[in-house]
Amino acid sequence: MNKPLTRDELAKKVAADISPGSYVNLGIGQPTKVADYLRPEQNITLHTENGMLGMGPEAQDSQVDEDLINAGKIPVTETPGASYFHHADSFAMMRGGHLDVCVLGAFQVSARGDLANWSTGSPDSIPAVGGAMDLAVGAKAVFVMMSLFAKDGTAKIVPDLTYPVTGLGCVTRIYTDHGVFLLSGSGASSTLILHEAFGLPAEEIAARLDVEVQLDHKLGSSAEAHFQSPVQPV
């Protein structure tokens, strides 16, 4: 594959990388699209932080019930085996490490896995954080979905965040249009690995980032990136 991934292709890739039977929270925005690509046989249970496990697809027409919404306040549906609980129980579930995967959008991710996704830091904006910081700290695996480069061409994987921090050292994988990155270790000993590259040679991707990137051995040193088998689902 020598094209960057579309948003749908990226969502499909993330969906495929989630292990069967997982409990998953999909953040507001781009991550929501992952739900469209989860296959029934994966048997994924979706959590919404406003108090529900077993969230179904967006409600259509007569299904709309304003007492049944997701964290983005969109009317949703209920699947068999669902459960409701209050906010303290819901965030205990997140913070206590019970969710297998959480998928979040981001403005920036550092090479150490620090995440910025809640505020642009613009002085005239009205701040709002919601559950972003709770999602970042709690899940067993935190996947970020974003474009690799900002509109001005600068990389969103950075040595140090310039946007306000959401959580430190929390991101485990970064899914972007140009590549999938794995983070391992933590703090100063953390390692960023480019596992798959799309639309650009792996070396070029690495060169455009201002951080140290290891290339997955499967990517080798070939000048042209190629599609890889998915990483082990988590």
Place this chain on the structure above:
Amino acid sequence: MNKPLTRDELAKKVAADISPGSYVNLGIGQPTKVADYLRPEQNITLHTENGMLGMGPEAQDSQVDEDLINAGKIPVTETPGASYFHHADSFAMMRGGHLDVCVLGAFQVSARGDLANWSTGSPDSIPAVGGAMDLAVGAKAVFVMMSLFAKDGTAKIVPDLTYPVTGLGCVTRIYTDHGVFLLSGSGASSTLILHEAFGLPAEEIAARLDVEVQLDHKLGSSAEAHFQSPVQPV
């Protein structure tokens, strides 16, 4: 009344001093008897710390259900309007100050309202605390029921506890066979008032305690204690 109160009379007196509509926890032992004297029109809701509001009387014969027990592990019954909850929620209810009254037995109470009721401190005993310390700190009013004097004649209201502490400054009233005591204020500025005396002149009771006791103005300085109208129910 010039006789000390029997245990039943004491239980009846405590029951009468609980305001209608109160949520109440009755400790194991002597306080359990208070339930026998609560009148239906008082509309009291009993809490048991193993996870229930709306506990009814002890179960009889076919009512016995080993999934429905009180804190003393005695089979009990359920009243209409009851609810069940888990242990963390139950103790949150106690510790959070939601119970109106808790009635406890005691080995000793200090003039500052310190309570000793969980351990004799005997070196060869096996310690067990249960919910004693939680009950002591949480309820809006903590009533103690005990005999005023130990078998050796020494008073159980003391300047400083010699038994291991259950809770500091937590007791608000002490109901004994020889008198009802009210505690007000806290710490060094706390005051112990003898509100009613039974079976002994108020002055003699005061004299037998090694702590400063104020006599309720209704008790006056009469040589003979007399039965008083109950204190304001709480």
Place this chain on the structure above:
Amino acid sequence: MTHIVSTAEEAVSSIRDGCTILMGGFGNAGQPFELIDALIDTGAESLTIVSNNAGQGDAGLALLVKERRVRRIICSFPRQKDSWHFDAAYRAGEIELELVPQGNLAERLRAAGAGIGAFYTPTGYGTELARGKETRTIEGKNYVLEYPLHGDFALIKALHADEVGNLQYRKTARNFGPIMAAAASTTIVQVADVLSVGAIDPEHVVTPGIYVDTVVALPGPPSTTGNHRTEAPHE
């Protein structure tokens, strides 16, 4: 002890200027619109509101903010596409905002109801929302110390109450109701109906009546926000 009253006006009549009010709801779900309308009518001002959002559209909390009755709001997500009344008040410097991560908001309310003096949470560590707060490393993980959030009143919405105040909620409208009920000195609840004692299975009580002071039944379709006051869409 739970009192059943017959109007929203009566339910909120003891709320005074300067009170701290825990206000249920996540967006519109669980927001006690009719109680808020009645609160507006009391004229109470200089309120501190604790709520997940700062009101949306032209109803409920948004109107309270519009009327400038809210001196200070403690919430996690004030800015939404339809939070124009909050936005205007905020930009005018006419409302004070304490922004709290949603889980810390929930846990601080839970702590208030549960008699916990303070707790160490990992959420927010290293962020500007933890600036100036005490931190601690426990078993190699970093935490921020957070304190309870008590209310003078809680205004919440439930589906049913029984006559002794036991509550059941409906779907994701449950959200902050149970923890706010426990965190306030006085809890006022609007429900669709009041059932007789014994009508709620003791195994299915979500909020026990001990946490509920005042209940008012405001019948209406449970899956809508009811007949609360709204205004024409914002110009």
Place this chain on the structure above:
Amino acid sequence: MTHIVSTAEEAVSSIRDGCTILMGGFGNAGQPFELIDALIDTGAESLTIVSNNAGQGDAGLALLVKERRVRRIICSFPRQKDSWHFDAAYRAGEIELELVPQGNLAERLRAAGAGIGAFYTPTGYGTELARGKETRTIEGKNYVLEYPLHGDFALIKALHADEVGNLQYRKTARNFGPIMAAAASTTIVQVADVLSVGAIDPEHVVTPGIYVDTVVALPGPPSTTGNHRTEAPHE
């Protein structure tokens, strides 16, 4: 993900020597007798047990203690009139006891499941059970700092599970079940029956399946402790 297994033996097969096990029950109510019997049969020893009591009579946890499989017990009320096996082990110096006030035991379990690093509780302040612990005065009230209590396993009893592990309990047998389920790495539950998915109303789920790893149905009258092993009354 929840696995439904068919025997108690299979349910407990991954428990090893030295594990910390959170064991449900308050007295006999909610005690997972059959799981404990199966645990005894595994031969696992040097266990740390977290449980409200230390076993009573000649069944369940009492037998595990009798067999000297428990190196250490963390509990609130070990000494009862029928706790003879614990008493003997304790007096022989063959079991280590950490005594915790019941509410702190519950809250430490809750904290473990909820990702709280530590919390300040008023319970136990000024007592010998807080000796050596950190304390703090907050808003004029005194508190003790307590830490979470995690388990490698939880063994609990519920009434029903559905096929995805959602649980309902029965009366006061609920007790420690929900908080232990959340506080353990692996939660093993014995139930009277396993219902199909959708058979439990989502509003009435007490423990969501996310907290449940293994379920075994051990039919028996729900209001008794079942057909668990007992011995002749103590001489």
